[in-house]
Amino acid sequence: xxxxxxxxxxxxxxxxxxxxxxxxxxxxxxxxxxxxxxxxxxxxxxxxxxxxxxxxxxxxxxxxxxxxxxxxxxxxxxxxxxxxxxxxxxxxxxxxxxxxxxxxxxxxxxxxxxxxxxxxxxxxxxxxxxxxxxxxxxxxxxxxxxxxxxxxxxxxxxxxxxxxxxxxxxxxxxxxxxxxxxxxxxxxxxxxxxxxxxxxxxxxxxxxxxxxxxxxxxxxxxxxxxxxxxxxxxxxxxxxxxxxxxxx
Amino acid sequence: xxxxxxxxxxxxxxxxxxxxxxxxxxxxxxxxxxxxxxxxxxxxxxxxxxxxxxxxxxxxxxxxxxxxxxxxxxxxxxxxxxxxxxxxxxxxxxxxxxxxxxxxxxxxxxxxxxxxxxxxxxxxxxxxxxxxxxxxxxxxxxxxxxxxxxxxxxxxxxxxxxxxxxxxxxxxxxxxxxxxxxxxxxxxxxxxxxxxxxxxxxxxxxxxxxxxxxxxxxxxxxxxxxxxxxxxxxxxxxxxxxxxxxxxxxxxxxxxxxxxxxxxxxxxxxxxxxxxxxxxxxxxxxxxxxxxxxxxxxxxxxxxxxxxxxxxx
Ligand SMILES: Nc1ncnc2c1ncn2[C@@H]1O[C@H](COP(=O)(O)OP(=O)(O)OP(=O)(O)O)[C@@H](O)[C@H]1O
Ligand SMILES: [Mg+2]
Numbered sequence: 089x090x091x092x093x094x095x096x097x098x099x100x101x102x103x104x105x106x107x108x109x110x111x112x113x114x115x116x117x118x119x120x121x122x123x124x125x126x127x128x129x130x131x132x133x134x135x136x137x138x139x140x141x142x143x144x145x146x147x148x149x150x151x152x153x154x155x156x157x158x159x160x161x162x163x164x165x166x167x168x169x170x171x172x173x174x175x176x177x178x179x180x181x182x183x184x185x186x187x188x189x190x191x192x193x194x195x196x197x198x199x200x201x202x203x204x205x206x207x208x209x210x211x212x213x214x215x216x217x218x219x220x221x222x223x224x225x226x227x228x229x230x231x232x233x234x235x236x237x238x239x240x241x242x243x244x245x246x247x248x249x250x251x252x253x254x255x256x257x258x259x260x261x262x263x264x265x266x267x268x269x270x271x272x273x274x275x276x277x278x279x280x281x282x283x284x285x286x287x288x289x290x291x292x293x294x295x296x297x298x299x300x301x302x303x304x305x306x307x308x309x310x311x312x313x314x315x316x317x318x319x320x321x322x323x324x325x326x327x328x329x330x331x332x333x334x335x336x
Numbered sequence: 337x338x339x340x341x342x343x344x345x346x347x348x349x350x351x352x353x354x355x356x357x358x359x360x361x362x363x364x365x366x367x368x369x370x371x372x373x374x375x376x377x378x379x380x381x382x383x384x385x386x387x388x389x390x391x392x393x394x395x396x397x398x399x400x401x402x403x404x405x406x407x408x409x410x411x412x413x414x415x416x417x418x419x420x421x422x423x424x425x426x427x428x429x430x431x432x433x434x435x436x437x438x439x440x441x442x443x444x445x446x447x448x449x450x451x452x453x454x455x456x457x458x459x460x461x462x463x464x465x466x467x468x469x470x471x472x473x474x475x476x477x478x479x480x481x482x483x484x485x486x487x488x489x490x491x492x493x494x495x496x497x498x499x500x501x502x503x504x505x506x507x508x509x510x511x512x513x514x515x516x517x518x519x520x521x522x523x524x525x526x527x528x529x530x531x532x533x534x535x536x537x538x539x540x541x542x543x544x545x546x547x548x549x550x551x552x553x554x555x556x557x558x559x560x561x562x563x564x565x566x567x568x569x570x571x572x573x574x575x576x577x578x579x580x581x582x583x584x585x586x587x588x589x590x591x592x593x594x595x596x597x598x599x600x601x602x603x604x605x606x607x608x609x610x611x612x613x614x615x616x617x618x619x620x621x622x623x624x625x626x627x628x629x630x631x632x633x634x635x636x637x638x639x640x641x642x643x644x645x646x647x648x649x
Contacts, residue, residue: 141532162534177533179526181593190522191533193515204513247533 090153092117092255092286093138093169098147100133100310107133109310111147115255120277120287122297122318124330125307131290134307135259138288139171140164162191170253172244172261180233184225187232188214188246217246220283221276237265238272245276248285256280257288262296274300294323294330308333346587346637347598350605357612364615371494373604373611375562378496379555381603382503383574384581386436386551389507391582391594393544394524395443395450399435399458400552401575405568406461407432407556412474412566421482428560429553435461436549440542450545465568473567486561499558503551508596520544525593580627581606583634591637606630 091114100108107130115121123131136142138149140158149156151167158164161171178187189210195203211228218225223242225235232240241261248256258277262270270293277287277300291297297304298321306314306329313333318326329335357364364370383400390397411428415421435457442453488495511517522530523540531537555574560566584605585598610623 160534161532165534173532177529179522179529182522182525186518186522190530191519191535193518195515203515205515205518 090117091115092152094150095134095138096148096150098134098137098149099145100130100137100142101145107310108137108144111307111310111312113305113312113315115286115288116303117254117286118281118284119302120281120289120300122289122291122301122304123307124291124294124297124304124326126330128309129307130310131307132259135171135257135288135290138164138255139169139257141171165251165253168252168254169257170248170251170255171257171259172241172248173259177244177247178232178240181231183229183231184218184235184243185210185214185228187243188217188250190247192247192250213250214246217249218242220249221245221279223272223276236269238269238276241273242276245280248280253285255286255288257290259290260292261289262291262293270296294326297326298323306330306333342591344588346584346605346634347589347601350601350608353605353612354608357608357615361612361615364612369611369615373607375494375496376611377604377607378500379559379562380574380577380581380607381500381600382551382558383555383571384578384585384599384603385503385507385596386548386555387578387582388585388594388596388599389511389520389551390450390544390548392511392524393520393541394527395439395541395545397436397439397454397545397548398451398575399439399454399461400548400578401571401573402458402461402465403432403435403549404552404556404559404571404574406435406465406468407553408560408566408570409465409468409474409568411557411560413468415478415482416474416476421479421485424482425485425557428557429550432553432556433546433550436546436552437542439549440545443545444538444541454545462568469566469568471568473565473570475565478561478564483561483564486558496558496562499554503554504596504600507547511596516540516543521593576624576627576631577603577606580631580634583631587634587637 093115095111095113098108098111099106111134123134125131137144140161140163143157156167158167164171179190194206194210196206198204214228221242223239225239232243235243245256262273265273274296277289281287289297289301298318301318304314304316304318304321304326305312314329314335316335383404387397387400407428410431411424414424414427439450439454439457442448442457443450486496490498511521519530519535520540520543522533522535523537527537556571559570563570581603582594582599584602585600586592586594588598588601589595590598606627609626613622613626
């Protein structure tokens with residue numbers, strides 16, 4: 089099947105530091121791709137390029153077979169690629185609704201040329217998105233700082249649902265979470281995937297990767313050293329590969 | 337849920353204070369006195385609502401009073417030079433708006449923290465105001481069409497109160513009912529998150545500061561029309577009051593966040609307090625001491641957003 093997103097010869101340097109050295113990667117429609125690698129391997133750099141947060145120094149990106157370049161995260165989002173940043177993406181003191189619709193608020197006409205926020209519709213939709221993710225929060229006006237870590241991820245994912253993003257990128261979504269909350273987030277990933285969306289997951293947690301990913305790409309010093317299905321791998325085997333950069 | 341006390345505590349205290357003065361301050365409840373308090377509140381509240389709009393985007397505007405004074409003398413100079421009231425008012429508003437926009441550009445493009453940038457603008461505005469007037473006040477004859485802006489009344493309501501209602505209603509509508517207002521709030525709450533969500537955060541900050549300048553201009557026009565004079569330091573006394581109103585306002589309705597209804601109630605409370613103290617025979621300096629205490633206690637209570645704006649140096 090044709091990939092949703094393909095990267096060819098992606099390079100990124102920060103001054104003298106070459107963070108990515110010619111990455112080729114195909115992301116298939118409907119898969120959960122895990123990107124693994126040691127600290128400094130280039131995972132975040134790669135994700136920032138796919139999500140439009142920064143431009144590659146060289147290389148090409150094709151989306152659904154067309155060459156694209158993303159000017160900003162917003163541009164990438166409009167093209168169907170949503171990124172869930174670990175903690176930067178939510179405004180803690182604003183409500184669930186305000187966070188889900190941040191930057192994409194719905195309005196309704198009040199007078200000719202005067203549009204006001206359609207608060208009721210946003211509230212209903214936000215409730216619907218969280219419902220689809222099986223997260224039960226009654227009060228859509230609760231500030232997100234009063235939600236659990238997993239529920240916050242659900243709010244961030246709801247934003248991707250609102251944009252109907254085809255590709256959802258998550259950079260270490262379980263890094264700060266306990267066991268129960270991690271299970272919730274993994275469940276959210278499965279739900280997204282069950283809706284036919286492609287998920288790109290950055291993780292240091294090999295158990296998470298084997299639990300939800302269908303394929304894994306391992307980076308080492310800015311190069312992709314391994315790219316294979318997850319089936320048949322366990323967490324220890326995967327950890328060994330990340331460390332050595334070789335299939336065992 | 338926040339407790340009732342947390343959300344409405346200081347507003348209720350303001351109400352209690354008002355009732356106290358009604359009962360014990362001689363003449364406080366007289367209609368002419370109440371009307372005066374209301375008029376005084378209009379100047380303060382309009383100025384403070386401007387400050388509020390800037391602070392909603394997490395930027396301080398310490399130049400409001402000096403910018404208002406500058407706008408007042410610009411308007412005054414043009415009227416005294418025989419220009420039409422319309423032109424004079426437009427020029428005053430434009431100068432104030434321009435000063436606000438200048439603040440916005442200094443903060444977002446030149447990356448000068450607003451605490452510093454607006455302090456600089458305050459000094460510049462003060463300099464220009466003294467330059468225009470050469471240090472003296474514009475008094476003399478003012479056309480009735482100009483003074484009527486602030487002095488008349490409509491449908492039994494003083495014009496000043498109507499202006500305040502329009503400004504407060506407009507600001508509230510902007511903040512609560514429009515996308516722009518929500519974007520301003522998001523910018524102030526979480527700059528980086530807002531930017532990642534595609535919100536033009538720099539533009540929102542420029543808008544907040546420009547509106548703050550514009551409302552300083554509105555205050556200036558109303559003050560000048562009401563007092564029939566324009567002096568280079570005429571709004572100076574409003575500076576601490578405006579800050580106190582915004583900070584006290586941040587302790588109510590939406591604790592920790594600058595908000596229009598809070599600023600409005602706080603401005604009224606402060607003016608009631610000042611008036612009541614005078615009527616009860618307190619010395620003039622007591623007001624300043626009380627004002628200082630209110631500023632500090634308000635911030636201690638809940639004004640975390642202000643701490644953020646002030647300390648991102
Ligand atoms: N903004 C930057 N400026 C300079 N160097 C950078 C910058 N961002 C990343 N680097 C460097 O690029 C390399 C790759 O970094 P990157 O953050 O992509 O790694 P990572 O795989 O996400 O690591 P981690 O697991 O620690 O998050 C590192 O050597 C890092 O020091
Ligand atoms: Mg990283």
